[in-house]
Amino acid sequence: MKNRGFGHYLRDTRKKFSLSLRKLANLTDLDPAYLSRVEREMSPAPRREIVAKIADALCQCAELSPAEKGRLRRELLDLSGHLSNEDELIDDLSHRFADRLRDMNIPESYVLEAVKKVPLDEMRKVMLDGEPLKVKMADEVTHEELDACSSVGEEVIALQPEDSLTSHNSPSDYIKQHYGEFNSDKPQVKPRERFRAGLSAYIEVEGKLSSSQQEQLRSIAMLIRSILEE
C-alpha cells in the first residue's frame, strides 16, 4: 500500500537533489507548468516513457550508486502505476529484496546468491507482508539454532553452497557413488553433457552441444537451482 503519490515523491526527490523545477523540465523537454501540476497531483502521473525520462534526468543530476539509481527508477515507475507486467513485477520484487539486503550491509556477492536462491514467494512475504528477515554468517549459526528455526516452521536458506551445512556432500560419498563407473567392464554409457543444477539435480543431454547451447543450458541449470531453493 502506497502512502503517497507519484507527484509528491517526485517533488521530494527533486528537492533532495537540489534540482529546480525549471531545470528538470529542461532536461526532460517538458513544460514546467505541466511538471508543476504533476508534482501537486493536479494532473495524473505521466505515461511510462515520460516517467522513465524523468528518472533518467534525476539519476543524471545526483551522485547515486547503481543500486540507488535502480531503486529510484523502480519507485517512480511503481508509484506512477507503470509497473504492471508480470516479468517486471518479479524483477521489481527481486530488486527490492536485493536493496533490502544491501540496506543491511550484506556484501554484493551474497546479495547475488540470495536473489538466486530465495524463492519469490519468500521474497514477497518479506517485502510485502512484513515477515522478519534475519541474516547470519554460516559459521555463526549452530545446528541447535537451525533445529529451532525448523521446529517453528521458519525457512532457512544457506548462502554458502556445498559447505558444512550440507553433510551429504563429502568427496568420499561422491567416490562411493561413482566408483562402479570407473571400475567395471560394462560398456560405457553414451557420451553426455551434464550440467549441475543443484546439489542433487543435473541436466543431462546425449551427444555434442555447441558452445552457445552449453551456455544456455548453464543458465537453465542456474534457474532450476533457484527453483529448488538451493
Add this chain to the structure above:
Amino acid sequence: MKKEKILKIETNWDNVLVPALRRCQRSLLIEVNAQSGTHEELDESSPINLALVIDRSGSMHGRRLEAAKTAALGISKRLGVLDRLSLVSFDHEVTRHFANLAMNPEGLEQAQTTLMDLHPRGSTNLGGGWFEGAACIAERIDRSDLNEGHVLLLSDGMANKGVTNPDLLRNHAEELALRGIQTSTIGIGENYSPLQLDALAQGGQGRLHDTETSNDIIDVVLGELGEIRKKAAQDVQLIVKIPEGVKLEILTEVPVSQIGDLLQISLGTVLEGRKRPIAILAEIPSYAGGEILPFEMSLTWRDVESGKKCCSDPLQSKLMVVPSAEVFEEDRDIGVVGQIADLWEATLAYRAMLFNERGNLEGASNLYQEILFKFSKLVSILPDSNFRIQRLERAQSKVARHWSGRSKREALAISKKQMLNELDLRKRDMGKWHDRL
C-alpha cells in the same frame, strides 16, 4: 598462525572516456591477484595431500616411465613429515600401491621401494587410475582436518578402457574439485589425448602440462608441487555489476553466467603472486554527455586453509561520457589493447585446437571467422596490427586442417598457459604457441 590470503582486483580500460550520443566499444583488462595478509612471517604451510597417478601402460616403457619414477622420488623427498603421498598406477588395471603415506623416513623408504618396482604393461585405464587417486585423497580428508588434496596424473596415451569420454571426465573432475580434490595433468610425448587430460585439469581446477623429454617430466612434476604450495584461493568468483544498457563480452575462456545486471565469472583457483587476467570487450550504447558509467566488482572465494567463504570489498571502475570532440581514438592505451589482443588470440587458439582435436574442423575455422572483424577493429591502433591479423588468419587456416603430433600438443598447452597466465614449468625456452603454426 595461519596465513591470510587477500584477493585484489585491478582494472585497466583502454580508454575511460566514452563519446556522448554515440555507441562505442571499450576493452577492459581485469586482473585478480592474491596477496598474503599481515601474518605471513608467522605462517606454517598447510600439509599437502597429494596423489600421484602414473600411467604404466606399454607405451611408457623406457625413459618415460623412468623419468616419471625419478620425478615421483623427487616429490617424495621434497614433502615434509606432515605431508601425505599416495601412489596409484594404471594400465588396463588400476593398482593402489600406497595411500596417504606420511613422508617420514619409513614412509620415504617404502615410497622409494615401491616406485623402483613399477614396470610397464597393458593398455590405458586413465579414468580408473585418476579416480583411484582421488579416492586416496578422499580417505585422508575423511580421517583428518584437511579439507583438500591434489591428484597429479601423468600419461603418454589416450584412455581406451574404462571412462574415456572427455565430457564425463570433466564432469567428475568438476564435482570432485567442488569437494576439495583438485586435478592437474601432465601429458607426455606426441600421443596423449589433450582432450582427456585437459578435461580433467579444467574440471579439476588444476593445470594441464605438456612434456617431451625426461627432464621436462621431472621439472614439471616438481614444479607442480611448487604450484600446489602457492594455491591462495579456490572457487574464486568475480562478480561485475554492469551499468544499464552496457553489454560485456568475456574474451577469455571462463564459465560465465549473468542474472540481470550482475555478471558472475568463475575463475577456479588463484595462485599467490600470479595475476589471473580476464579480457573483456564492453559494448557501450549511446549516453548523454556528463553520465558516469560505474562498474562495481567484487570477489568471493573459498579460503584454502579454513575452507571458509570470503569476499572482497567492492571496487568501482568508471567510464565517463564526454562530448565526442574530446575523445580521440589514439588516446586508447596501447599497452592494454595489446594485452587484451594477446589474451583473446591465445583463447581463440586454445578453443580452436580443441575443436580441431575433436575433428570439428569447420567449427574451429568458424571461431576465427566470427570475430575477425571485431578483432581487426580492436587491434587497429596497434603498430603491429597487420601482423596480428595475418597471424590470426594463419591460425585459422592451420586449425581448419587435420593437425596432430607434438606441435599441436605444445601449442595447445602453451596457449592455455598464456590465457590463464600460468607458468610453463619446463626449464627450457618453449617459445610461443604461434611458433607452431
